[in-house]
Amino acid sequence: MFKKILIANRGEIACRVIRTAKKMGIATVAVYSDADARAPFVKMADEAVHIGPSPAAESYLIAEKIIAACKETGAEAVHPGYGFLSERASFVEELEKNNIAFIGPPVGAIQAMGDKIESKKLAKEAGVNVVPGFVGEIKDTDHAVEISNDIGYPVMMKASAGGGGKGMRLAYDEKDVREGFEATKREGLNSFGDDRVFIEKFILNPRHIEIQILGDKHGNILYLNERECSIQRRHQKVVEEAPSPFVTPKMRKAMGEQAVALSAAVDYHSAGTVELIVSGADPTGESFYFLEMNTRLQVEHPVTEAITGIDLVEQMIRVAYGEKLEITQDDIGIDGWAIENRVYAEDPYRGFLPSTGRIVRYDPPVPGWTGDPIRGVDGVRVDDGVMDGGEVSIFYDPMIAKLVTWGETRDEAADKQIAALDAFELEGVGHNINFLSALMQHPRFRSGEITTGFIAEEYPDGFQGAPASEDLLRNLAAIAAFAGAAHADRARRVDNQLGRRLDPPGEWQVKIGDSIQHVSVSEDGITVDDQDVDLSTEYTPGDSLIEANIGDELLIVKIRKTTTGFAMNTRGAKFDVRVLPASIARHATHMIEKIPPDLSKYLLCPMPGLLVALHVGEGDKVEEGQPLAVVEAMKMENILRAEKNGVVKSVEAAQGDSLAVDAVILELE
Structure with a gap:
């Protein structure tokens, strides 16, 4: 077996590969850019080599620097992770010239499948359905x-x-x-x-199904069931699960056999994925078509690991070393259900705009990379590569972590997702945790009737938080009043020390949105609008998380003190909760509401990024919805449109400018 391998990647996938290598007794080498000098994966590795500036084009994408790092450290093989050089045939050729093993497929397979145009021709020749x-x-x-x-x-x-x-x-x-x-x-x-x-x-009512392939250098190729990756936004996967609630055993066999045939046609070995588009409008499930083959490890590989018990990274390393697969197709089963949610640095409340900056608090539901390597702790696994004080950079993908849950059933895996997301603390950058929780609770997701249009269809006007039931609002009111009483009691103790007597109020008014509820807190218990709430919890002022048992239900709430109450977050929504003693709550109606200024005449940059195109100039007439500018952030282009009709009064930015969030691009008259 290899004694030392180098991971030509960063972030959570670098951590993932390092963990398996350590389990196998293999020493590891990390490579890092300026931006990643203090990243967790650098600390996890046995050795680390600096390879250049922060932009990937000047560091992670330069094959010569990776090869030089191998020679410097004596690494015998390279695992590329995904992205960067993972599917670049020229990189594999250079490794081979330098007698360095590539932990991935052969050059021919990468070349054949890396070009989407040529791969479709090959797929057709191999008897695979094509679009x-x-x-x-x-x-x-x-x-x-x-x-x-x-x-x-x-x-x-x-x-x-x-x-x-x-x-x-x-x-x-x-x-x-x-x-x-x-x-x-x-x-x-x-x-x-x-x-x-x-x-x-474009296939109508499409579902995105992919087949995991695993082959060795001795001609053995297996399919490890399917993954459903239909919930996407802008063609970027958000939720993945295995198996698919749509795929039947007959479909699974047909898809798997076509995927194996395609892999055999290019002499494939290592892990790979054949992606298929399936027409959800066909009740027979026979209308599936080849999309592409990814000749690398997929981001969503943990859900396959969870239902098969197979460590795909370990198998990739063993295959690269020349070992024969010890498993056969008959050994591949389906044990339970697994769901993966991708936690992104993006703000769903602002149209999913990318978010960059420093992470000031990071506390996942279970510590990353703990517990069972495949199923984590009690069926909750977190694959991450960030930490408190780390930075989400403009240079790389905005994914922060992958939350993977496993259960005996699909509903159990989804319920574990909701609870884990409630407990996932992330501050400093915008993130999609609430949105993910809303997806897990959505009736259409729970029914399994999903397509790649799910997000666009169910959230046509954007995301404003998951809907809150009356029961949830009542429980939050009870928790908020309990926390308010804790703060009042702390104030009482301080006043007693100063020689003053102050009895904490027992009657509270709690306002959540348009809901106003009267809450009574006493030694006998808590009532909300004269209805008993069986609440059992602990809270000390300053706590950021409350775990509340309400009857037989556990409700985890993120909480932060505000001027008039608390900012609370749970079950896929954030709540601005006003908590006032009942004796003074009546005065709140006399407070003057602050009206935000009208900024519709300005075109503001919604995220830090590069202004790559400006379509109008001073004096031009514009119409509502007209494209005005294009801003690139995290390698994605975002079209900025006019919010109303008008005439361009002034242009404040030029094409090629690097803009900060809310920077003025132009002003309308």
Whole structure:
């Protein structure tokens, strides 16, 4: 077995590979950029080598620096993780020239599957179902429109070398093609160095299903069941689960056998994933089509590990060393259900805009990388690569952590997600924890009737928090009054020490949104609007988390003191809770409400980013919804549109400027 391997990646996937290597008794080497000098994965590794500035193009994407680090440390093999150099055939060729093993598939397979245009041709030859489309060279936007009209709308435009949701645009008509084709080319060039685009038919009611492949160098190839990855936003996966609630045993076998056939056609070994699009409109489940093959480890691999008990990273290392798989297709079963939620640095309350900055508090529901390597602690696993005081940088992907839960049933795995998300403390950057909890509670998700359009269909006007039931509001009122009483009692003790007597109030008024409730707190218990609440909890002023037992239910609430009460967060929603003694609550009605200023005449930059395009100038007339500018953040382009009709009064920024959040780009008259 290898004695030392180098991980050519960063963040949680670097931690993931290091953990398995340590379990196998293999020494590890990390490589890091300036931005990652104090990152957890650097500390986890046995050795670490600095490879350059923060931009990936100057560090993690330079093969020569990775190879030099291998030679410097004596690393015998490289695990690429995902992204960066993981699917670059030229990198594997250079490793082979230097007698360094690649923990991944052969060069030929990477080349064949790395080009989405060529891979579709190969898939068709291997007898795999493919989506109707155009896979030749597209000359320009007019040609793209002509092709799209021939295929029939809707169509999907994709960067040939794309992945991870980048370089993809859905077009419902000619206008969408004209607006999105050049942006797709730019994203492909900026992220992957390849601006070629192909166009294919968009499948209605699509479900995204993928088959996990595992092969060795001796001709053995297995499929490890499927994963459902239909819940996506902007073609970026958000929730993954295994198995799929849609796939039948017959479908699983058909999909798996086609995936194995495709893998065999390119002499595949190591872990890989064949991605399929399935028509949810076909009740037979037989309308599935090849999308692409990812010749690497997937972000969502933990859910497959959880239901099969197989450590995919360990198998990749063993295969790279030349070992034969010790498992057969008959050994692959399905034990329980697993769900993975990706915790992103993005703000769902502001249209899912990327968020960067320093993490001032990070406390996941279970410490990252603890417990069972496959199922974590009591079925809760956190794969992360951040810490308190760490920074979410503009240079890399915004994913902070992966929360994985396992249960005997799908409902049990989802319930564990909700509880774990309630307990997941993350402050300093915007994040999608509430949104993930809302997804786990959504009736349509719980029914399993999901498609890739789920988020757009269920949240057409954006996300404002999960709906709160009357029971939840009543329980929160009880907890808020209890916490208010704790603060009042602390004030009483301070006043007693100063020689004053102050009895803490027992009657409280709690306002949550439009709900106003009267809460009585005494030694005999708590009532909300004269209804008993069986509350058992502890709270000391300053605590950031309350674990409350209400009857037989455990409710975990994140809490922070405010001027008039508490900011509370639970069950996928945040609540501004006003808590006042009943004796003074009546005065609150006389408070003058502060009206926020009207900023609609300004086009503000919604996130830190680069202004890559400015479509208007001073004096131009604009209409509501018209594209005005394009800002790139975290390698994704965001189109900024006019909120109202008007005339451009002044332009305050220029193309190529790096902008801070809320920076003024232009002003309308």
